[in-house]
Amino acid sequence: xxxxxxxxxxxxxxxxxxxxxxxxxxxxxxxxxxxxxxxxxxxxxxxxxxxxxxxxxxxxxxxxxxxxxxxxxxxxxxxxxxxxxxxxxxxxxxxxxxxxxxxxxxxxxxxxxxxxxxxxxxxxxxxxxxxxxxxxxxxxxxxxxxxxxxxxxxxxxxxxxxxxxxxxxxxxxxxxxxxxxxxxxxxxxxxxxxxxxxxxxxxxxxxxxxxxxxxxxxxxxxxxxxxxxxxxxxxxxxxxxxxx
Amino acid sequence: xxxxxxxxxxxxxxxxxxxxxxxxxxxxxxxxxxxxxxxxxxxxxxxxxxxxxxxxxxxxxxxxxxxxxxxxxxxxxxxxxxxxxxxxxxxxxxxxxxxxxxxxxxxxxxxxxxxxxxxxxxxxxxxxxxxxxxxxxxxxxxxxxxxxxxxxxxxxxxxxxxxxxxxxxxxxxxxxxxxxxxxxxxxxxxxxxxxxxxxxxxxxxxxxxxxxxxxxxxxxxxxxxxxxxxxxxxxxxxxxxxxxxxx
Numbered sequence: 001x002x003x004x005x006x007x008x009x010x011x012x013x014x015x016x017x018x019x020x021x022x023x024x025x026x027x028x029x030x031x032x033x034x035x036x037x038x039x040x041x042x043x044x045x046x047x048x049x050x051x052x053x054x055x056x057x058x059x060x061x062x063x064x065x066x067x068x069x070x071x072x073x074x075x076x077x078x079x080x081x082x083x084x085x086x087x088x089x090x091x092x093x094x095x096x097x098x099x100x101x102x103x104x105x106x107x108x109x110x111x112x113x114x115x116x117x118x119x120x121x122x123x124x125x126x127x128x129x130x131x132x133x134x135x136x137x138x139x140x141x142x143x144x145x146x147x148x149x150x151x152x153x154x155x156x157x158x159x160x161x162x163x164x165x166x167x168x169x170x171x172x173x174x175x176x177x178x179x180x181x182x183x184x185x186x187x188x189x190x191x192x193x194x195x196x197x198x199x200x201x202x203x204x205x206x207x208x209x210x211x212x213x214x215x216x217x218x219x220x221x222x223x224x225x226x227x228x229x230x231x232x233x234x235x236x237x238x239x240x241x242x243x244x
Numbered sequence: 245x246x247x248x249x250x251x252x253x254x255x256x257x258x259x260x261x262x263x264x265x266x267x268x269x270x271x272x273x274x275x276x277x278x279x280x281x282x283x284x285x286x287x288x289x290x291x292x293x294x295x296x297x298x299x300x301x302x303x304x305x306x307x308x309x310x311x312x313x314x315x316x317x318x319x320x321x322x323x324x325x326x327x328x329x330x331x332x333x334x335x336x337x338x339x340x341x342x343x344x345x346x347x348x349x350x351x352x353x354x355x356x357x358x359x360x361x362x363x364x365x366x367x368x369x370x371x372x373x374x375x376x377x378x379x380x381x382x383x384x385x386x387x388x389x390x391x392x393x394x395x396x397x398x399x400x401x402x403x404x405x406x407x408x409x410x411x412x413x414x415x416x417x418x419x420x421x422x423x424x425x426x427x428x429x430x431x432x433x434x435x436x437x438x439x440x441x442x443x444x445x446x447x448x449x450x451x452x453x454x455x456x457x458x459x460x461x462x463x464x465x466x467x468x469x470x471x472x473x474x475x476x477x478x479x480x481x482x483x484x485x486x487x488x489x490x491x
Contacts, residue, residue, distance in 0.1 A: 014432050099408070130408045131379045159406050159428065160347075160378045181407050181430060185459045207432040212469050216462055 002032045003066065003231035004210060005178050005202030006125065006154065009036040009057055010050075017206040019057055023064060025205060029214040032231070035066045035093060035202070037125075043070045043097045047079070051086040058090055066238065068093040068125070072101045073110045080116050087120050092238050093152075097127040098134035105134035106141040114146050121241040123150035125178065128157045135161050136168035143172035150237045151175050152200060156182035156190060166193045176233065180204035180213070184220035191225050199229035247279040247485035248272065248460070250373075250402050250427040250449025253301060254285045256456055265304045268453065269311060275460045279485070281341070282312040283373065285454060288345045291319045295329060302337045313489070315341035315373060320351045320358040330361040334368045340489065341365075343373040343402070346381035353386045362390055366397030371488055374399060376413065377406025377428060384409050388416035395421055398488070400447065403428035404437055417441040423488065425449045426480070427463070431470050438472045438480070444487065446480050 007022055008015050026034055036057055037043075042050020051069040058067040069086030071079035071094070083094060094117045098105045105126055117124050126142075128134045136157045143151050151174055156165050158181040169175050169190070177194070179187045180202040191199050203213040218226060257268055272280060282305055287297035298316040305314035316339045318329040333339040342365050346353060365372045376384045384405045391399045404424040405413030410433040417424050417437075424441055426434050427449035438446060450463040468477070 014436060130377070130406070155407075183459070184462060185457050204430070207430045209431050209469055212431070212465065216465070220462075 001231040001235050002030060003201075003234050004031050004034040004205070004214070005152070005200040005234050006180055007034045007036055007203060007205045007210065008039050008207070009065075010039040010042070010053065012039040012041050015039045015206055019061065022205065022210075023061065025210040026064065029211040031210070031214060033064055033066055035068055035234070037068045037095050038070060040097070040100045043095065044072060044100050044102070047071050047075070047082050048085075051082065051089070051091060054091070055086070055089045066093070067091045068095045070095040070097070071113060073103060073113050074101070080112055083113060083116050084120070087122060092122060092241060094122055094124045095127075096124060099127060099129075099131065103133070105138040110142075111145070114142060114149060118146050118149040123152055123176075123237045123240075125152040125154050127154040128161065129155050129181070130160050136164040139175055140168050140171045143174050147172075147174055149174060150240070152178050152237075154178045154202075155180055155204075156187070158182045158186075162186060165190060169194050169198060176200050176237070178202045179217065179229070180208060184216045187217070188220050188222075188225075191221065191229065196225040196228040197233060199225070200234045201229045201231070245279070245482045246275070246277045246464075247281070247447075247482065248277045248450050248452065249281045249400070249425050249447040249485050249488075250283070250451050251280040252283050252285045252451070252453035253304065254453045254455060255289075257453060258286065258300070260456075263300050263304060265308065265312070269308065271452065271458050271460065272311075274458070275464055277460065279311055279313065281315055281373070281449070281485070283315045283343045284317060287317040288343070288348050291322060294319060295332075298329070298333055298337065298339070302339065313340045315339065315343045317343045317345075317349075318361060319349060320355040320361065321349075323357055326357055327360050327364070330364050334364060334370065339370065341371045341373055341400075345375040347375060347378045350381070352381055353390050358390075359393065362394045362397050366394055371398040371400050371423070373402045373425075375403060376401040377403045377409040384412040384416045388412075388419055388422060391416070391419045391422045397421060398423065400425055400488070402449065404433070405429060407433070410437060413437070414440055417445060423447060426467060427451050431466055434467060434470045435472060438470070438476060443476055443479060444484060447484055447488070448480050
């Protein structure tokens with residue numbers, strides 16, 4: 001099973017990934033399935049529109065795409081309602097982007113959303129990295145508070161929080177590392193230190209070229225590690241709620 | 245001809261090869277990189293090693309003058325002593341550029357002694373490289389602030405804003421004395437920087453040398469696979485770096 005753990009599907013500002021272009025890129029890279037996420041605008045404000053767009057894409061290609069949803073916790077109760085609605089419609093991962101959505105990752109603002117994700121047995125992907133309101137150790141705060149919740153540390157804090165990644169990830173068993181922006185040569189090292197069960201390969205197409213990222217990962221990562229991070233680990237998290 | 249405008253003589257290389265860059269250069273050979281902007285590591289992390297490291301960089305560059313362009317560093321927190329080291333770099337060692345890493349070195353760009361150093365670089369007509377893209381001391385817009393204060397000095401944003409600050413790097417590059425080095429941004433940011441920044445002030449770099457691993461392959465292929473016209477790609481890899489020192 002090969003799954004690309006993070007692709008932004010849509011056309012907006014620097015994003016230009018259509019369903020067709022994503023499918024073509026997946027075919028070129030021998031990727032069976034891709035987790036699809038709405039562009040930033042839909043993470044920040046138009047949550048329901050973005051979530052519905054992903055659901056439509058998954059209905060059109062149920063064997064290729066895996067739906068996510070995002071809610072901005074500033075919307076309070078409405079964000080919880082939208083999250084539960086999206087999950088009922090098929091979303092299998094919650095995406096939070098504290099930089100774009102305007103909160104600190106470990107702010108109590110997000111707690112109710114995470115509680116709902118834990119209840120729904122849906123993993124939570126959190127973008128991490130500069131400017132500093134979503135860092136590896138903030139993810140540890142969340143992981144300790146919600147030990148039953150699987151948290152995916154998007155981009156491994158790249159670039160400037162890379163120093164924190166090994167210790168922070170080792171501090172909580174429910175943290176997984178997603179590779180996009182972390183670069184294959186660094187990600188290979190993380191897997192060496194933390195074990196191959198903690199890695200999830202994501203390209204973050206179209207900011208990165210999907211085929212190129214997969215090709216580079218196949219070059220840099222030892223085959224026995226690659227076979228786990230290229231989809232097996234993520235599939236295990238997604239399966240907690242049932243078949244995707 | 246490819247010029248890598250962002251490399252380091254890492255502390256691990258110094259520990260292993262003690263001032264002998266032959267093995268280091270063989271990695272560049274693997275990727276057909278003929279010339280490299282050759283920056284330190286020890287001089288960016290240890291003020292007590294700074295002078296020794298600067299001497300070491302220049303000595304290695306003199307062994308391979310066609311391949312290595314030495315760029316030294318100094319420490320604003322050392323006050324007059326730091327400024328004296330900047331003068332020694334420029335006047336005695338004939339250094340080709342200064343490199344600052346405010347995040348690692350732990351100073352703000354508002355430091356008055358840094359201002360003196362930037363002024364000296366401008367008088368000597370050598371570029372000043374800055375780590376950029378990192379809060380809170382190394383943001384691209386902070387370097388742009390220096391460029392406004394020192395219009396006769398050329399500043400290189402050595403990471404073009406990295407992954408999250410590239411829009412700021414693009415804005416900074418509107419200033420005529422700011423150059424951007426494509427070393428760190430993701431592919432789409434590279435494409436947009438190439439589309440909107442002045443094509444004559446764009447460089448490419450790998451950041452090779454901090455560790456022993458070869459990250460040039462990834463960085464160079466990332467740049468080669470980006471949607472950029474071939475003439476512009478060649479200009480960035482070959483022509484622009486030479487112009488940085490020819491002005």
